[in-house]
Amino acid sequence: MNDTQQILREMVERLFADHVNPPLLAQAEQGIWPGALWRLVEQQGLTRPRVPEEQGGLGCGWDDAFIIVRAAGYHGLPIPLPETIAASWLLSQAGLTSPDGPLTLGGAHPEDRLRLAPGNQGWRLSGTAHRVPWGRAAGSVVLVLGETGNLRIAHAACAGAKIEPGTNLAGEPRDRLSFTDHPVAVAPWPAAFADNPVRTIGAMLRSAQIAGALANALDRSITYANDRYQFGRPIAKQQAVQHDLARLAAEAAAVEVAAETAFLAAERGDPDLLVAAAKIHAGLAVPQATGIAHQVHGAIGFTLEHPLQWATRRLMSWRNEFGGDRQWSVILGRRILDLGADRFWPYLAAQ
Amino acid sequence: MSIFNFAFSPMPPQCEALRAEVRAFLQANGRDWTAASRAQSWDGFDPEFSRKVGAHGWIGMTWPKRYGGGERSALERHVVLEEMLVAGAPVSLHWIADRQSGPLLLRFGTERQRREILPAIARGTLCFCIGMSEPDAGSDVANIRTRAVRTETGWRVTGTKLWTTNAHRAHYMIGLFRTSGAPADRQRGLSQFLVDMTVPGITVRPLPDLAGREHFNEVTFDGALLPSDSLLGQESEGWSQTLAELALERSGPERFLSSIQALIELIRIKAAAASDEDRATIGRLVAQLMTLRRMSLSVAGMLEAKQTPALEAAVVKDLGTGFEQALPETVQSLLGLELDRDHGTELERAMAHLVRMAPAYSLRGGTREILRGIIARGLGLR
Numbered sequence: 001m002n003d004t005q006q007i008l009r010e011m012v013e014r015l016f017a018d019h020v021n022p023p024l025l026a027q028a029e030q031g032i033w034p035g036a037l038w039r040l041v042e043q044q045g046l047t048r049p050r051v052p053e054e055q056g057g058l059g060c061g062w063d064d065a066f067i068i069v070r071a072a073g074y075h076g077l078p079i080p081l082p083e084t085i086a087a088s089w090l091l092s093q094a095g096l097t098s099p100d101g102p103l104t105l106g107g108a109h110p111e112d113r114l115r116l117a118p119g120n121q122g123w124r125l126s127g128t129a130h131r132v133p134w135g136r137a138a139g140s141v142v143l144v145l146g147e148t149g150n151l152r153i154a155h156a157a158c159a160g161a162k163i164e165p166g167t168n169l170a171g172e173p174r175d176r177l178s179f180t181d182h183p184v185a186v187a188p189w190p191a192a193f194a195d196n197p198v199r200t201i202g203a204m205l206r207s208a209q210i211a212g213a214l215a216n217a218l219d220r221s222i223t224y225a226n227d228r229y230q231f232g233r234p235i236a237k238q239q240a241v242q243h244d245l246a247r248l249a250a251e252a253a254a255v256e257v258a259a260e261t262a263f264l265a266a267e268r269g270d271p272d273l274l275v276a277a278a279k280i281h282a283g284l285a286v287p288q289a290t291g292i293a294h295q296v297h298g299a300i301g302f303t304l305e306h307p308l309q310w311a312t313r314r315l316m317s318w319r320n321e322f323g324g325d326r327q328w329s330v331i332l333g334r335r336i337l338d339l340g341a342d343r344f345w346p347y348l349a350a351q
Numbered sequence: 352m353s354i355f356n357f358a359f360s361p362m363p364p365q366c367e368a369l370r371a372e373v374r375a376f377l378q379a380n381g382r383d384w385t386a387a388s389r390a391q392s393w394d395g396f397d398p399e400f401s402r403k404v405g406a407h408g409w410i411g412m413t414w415p416k417r418y419g420g421g422e423r424s425a426l427e428r429h430v431v432l433e434e435m436l437v438a439g440a441p442v443s444l445h446w447i448a449d450r451q452s453g454p455l456l457l458r459f460g461t462e463r464q465r466r467e468i469l470p471a472i473a474r475g476t477l478c479f480c481i482g483m484s485e486p487d488a489g490s491d492v493a494n495i496r497t498r499a500v501r502t503e504t505g506w507r508v509t510g511t512k513l514w515t516t517n518a519h520r521a522h523y524m525i526g527l528f529r530t531s532g533a534p535a536d537r538q539r540g541l542s543q544f545l546v547d548m549t550v551p552g553i554t555v556r557p558l559p560d561l562a563g564r565e566h567f568n569e570v571t572f573d574g575a576l577l578p579s580d581s582l583l584g585q586e587s588e589g590w591s592q593t594l595a596e597l598a599l600e601r602s603g604p605e606r607f608l609s610s611i612q613a614l615i616e617l618i619r620i621k622a623a624a625a626s627d628e629d630r631a632t633i634g635r636l637v638a639q640l641m642t643l644r645r646m647s648l649s650v651a652g653m654l655e656a657k658q659t660p661a662l663e664a665a666v667v668k669d670l671g672t673g674f675e676q677a678l679p680e681t682v683q684s685l686l687g688l689e690l691d692r693d694h695g696t697e698l699e700r701a702m703a704h705l706v707r708m709a710p711a712y713s714l715r716g717g718t719r720e721i722l723r724g725i726i727a728r729g730l731g732l733r
Contacts, residue, residue: 222732225732239724246724256357276638
């Protein structure tokens, strides 16, 4: 991490720590949009780090974006910041204009059936996008359509779409958006992130958010274990608790390394394999790590009053969003089997 | 904010040429290696092969040239190690000396020892063993009872070392002995020695392991006389010298690649036709492998920068040995193999070896429990 990144990290951590707290999280879960928080984050330019400066963004790399997305995960930021970072980048890559305000991603869910048709005045979108993050709050959604080699990016305003609300286990909006002859801006997708750029970039975001939320659960668990007395001493002095927390820490570290590696690969333009590895690693770590965090916290951590759940309920959901470890393992396994026994290692070693 | 530091260590450009060179060498020398022999991995012993590796300058790579080293980086060394392990090369003869004993002599040996011994290690002709564990001192290393008592000409050593890998073949042992005090004094009074294994009064008795191989030994010292310059570093500083050595032992690719042949052979037999379950299993294993490799490279980068990443090394070893231990079981379960102790296809014989070796992975070089204790201390729990 260079000096600029250190400054970015400190700035983001302070901003989120100062403004995201349990009352805000609880209100957001009740459906109250945290507009003040969004404006603050947008004013700092954090919503468009990957948009070139001449287009009004920060012109940062994916390695910088990792810092922002991980911190968003650590604090459970109840706004679509990761989604907006990705959507604004997709638009700028495809040469489409990126509007201000919250954006989101669609077209990566396995049940999505979306089609484009040419209309009188440009392209029209029809069909349904499932589990769109923050669909009700976003001004527009960036979707990917078509087959590998012939992918298109479509930019659709959410106004005018039929929005059926849903949530994930943490109460974050995951809405169904249905479009009928909906006017959209469309552009061909350049080759990078070849397979399904929305799914890949979405999985990459979630792996960084998971790394952040695991660090949050670890920090809380360490503090709690040192503060909580049972049998006349802090439970942190129990070897069984120490070893569980060591496992949690090691898993959290591995997910963080895997996620950061994926973002660095994205910076080089070919992250598919490393995003798969990151999302798989995150998916495998979440049940173990959340299990340990809750075990260490005992009954209090199982209540909505305790802040641990702001991290763990998100972890329980994020692990399966944009593909779970099973789906990504099949993708990665197929790629490795295509390479074969004698070529897979040279391929990995070159990553 | 983060407890650990796993900063990204990019591979220097010269690593790729080196990697190609190592691969070509392994291809040429490994034609006769079978899946079963490759599965022996860093337990495979082959003096001729070790000499060839030495001739290429791939032992003692990071050491000064005046002691036979190559003055290359820790990342270049990592490249050589991982390629050797993935190829299942028999590196046991020079392995311990390259990784631990050589660096230790470099720091604490006398000039004469460095001039005489390090170049021979680098040539791949010297085998070392580590005399740490004892019948009553396993994870509790400080409980060592083997004594070295000063004589007019040097030291007289009495006691027993146990689980000493390669003692029956080793030219030298780096031994940790008590030079003063009693076991109750714990780490105070322990000192490190360079032991010539040919001196009279040393008896080595092999202890076959679960896989039926002889690499473990019991080493008995019955008043063996060592010269005065066999003391390494400072008297009574053996404990802290040992801790520095252990950090070198804990983060390398050998801590997650020990059973890699199981994955390679699984990919080989499933390449033609695979189910989604096969793909998912392989995908999960490869994802973990990729992350562990990144973490291990980070630690190599920190070693290169002269940092002491003891905590990060413990994390890599805990996660890595967990991975390499689960790998043979995962493959055996997926393939539904019923293994025979003595017979079978190459794959089956490789698996029969790995399944029996796997319990050792989380024991050797510091048990899982010791590592988690180290991590817990780093977390501020102890």
